Amino acid sequence: MAPETLETLELKATLLAENKEEARNVREMLADGPLFVNVMASPGAGKTTLLVRTIRALRDRFRLGVIEADADGDVDARTVAAAGARALQMHTGGSCHTDALMAAQSLEALGWRDLDLIFLENIGNLVCPAEFDTGADLNAVLLSVPEGDDKPLKYPLMFTVADVLLVTKCDAAPLFDFDTEALAQRARALNPGLAVIPVSAVTGEGLDAWLDWLCAAVKAKRLNAEAPAEAASEGRIGREGH
Numbered sequence: 001m002a003p004e005t006l007e008t009l010e011l012k013a014t015l016l017a018e019n020k021e022e023a024r025n026v027r028e029m030l031a032d033g034p035l036f037v038n039v040m041a042s043p044g045a046g047k048t049t050l051l052v053r054t055i056r057a058l059r060d061r062f063r064l065g066v067i068e069a070d071a072d073g074d075v076d077a078r079t080v081a082a083a084g085a086r087a088l089q090m091h092t093g094g095s096c097h098t099d100a101l102m103a104a105q106s107l108e109a110l111g112w113r114d115l116d117l118i119f120l121e122n123i124g125n126l127v128c129p130a131e132f133d134t135g136a137d138l139n140a141v142l143l144s145v146p147e148g149d150d151k152p153l154k155y156p157l158m159f160t161v162a163d164v165l166l167v168t169k170c171d172a173a174p175l176f177d178f179d180t181e182a183l184a185q186r187a188r189a190l191n192p193g194l195a196v197i198p199v200s201a202v203t204g205e206g207l208d209a210w211l212d213w214l215c216a217a218v219k220a221k222r223l224n225a226e227a228p229a230e231a232a233s234e235g236r237i238g239r240e241g242h
């Protein structure tokens, strides 16, 4: 009798390659459309709070949309809608991240065509969302002061795929042993040139710097859509992701 065989099928590489293809489709779809920003962080890092402050500051200037990805509930979608953004609650069906297909479906359901700036509040954790390119133009990663300045050493991919690192709850710094400079150095060792902006939704510190960064990104994407060659020479917006 032939010996029994046991084979292992590794699907991760295929899954990620398929996701990458779908992410490319999302970027192509939005090439002349709104800036799409993927917001990633741990649960409780302050994603929704920062989005509310951002929406209030920019709602008269831009048409804003937010996709809220959660395992369940619609509390954040209600919050951002009340702040003045068009909101869509997306349930990931238990998945710990948003992939590019979920992003594409959510963008359609939200109605992206008449918007200028769309945020995806991704599922809260520092691992899985970093693995899956959503097709966003930019990745904004939040790390709150109470989480500690060592996180780039533990979750390097998240800090590698970031385009901007927002150090949230910086008003709480006196209560914690947190070294912003050490955090920045650890993150930049993975991702040289990463923008690091300490912010506080309580005191308002750093919000102008964040809003300036965001408005410059909206402008750069528009330039890119209108005159790709010139935009490229000025610094192209958008990422080929992960």
Ligand SMILES: Nc1nc2c(ncn2[C@@H]2O[C@H](COP(=O)(O)OP(=O)(O)O)[C@@H](O)[C@H]2O)c(=O)[nH]1
Pocket (backbone or CB within 6 Å): 041, 042, 043, 044, 045, 046, 047, 048, 049, 050, 124, 168, 169, 170, 171, 172, 199, 200, 201, 202
């Ligand atoms: N002290 C302080 N608390 C904050 C700040 N931003 C958010 N929080 C609080 O942190 C908690 C979680 O915030 P939330 O925005 O829901 O986090 P999310 O789960 O990442 O969306 C809430 O109690 C917020 O009021 C901040 O800048 N400073």
Ligand SMILES: [Mg+2]
Pocket (backbone or CB within 6 Å): 047, 048, 049, 076, 121
């Ligand atoms: Mg939230």
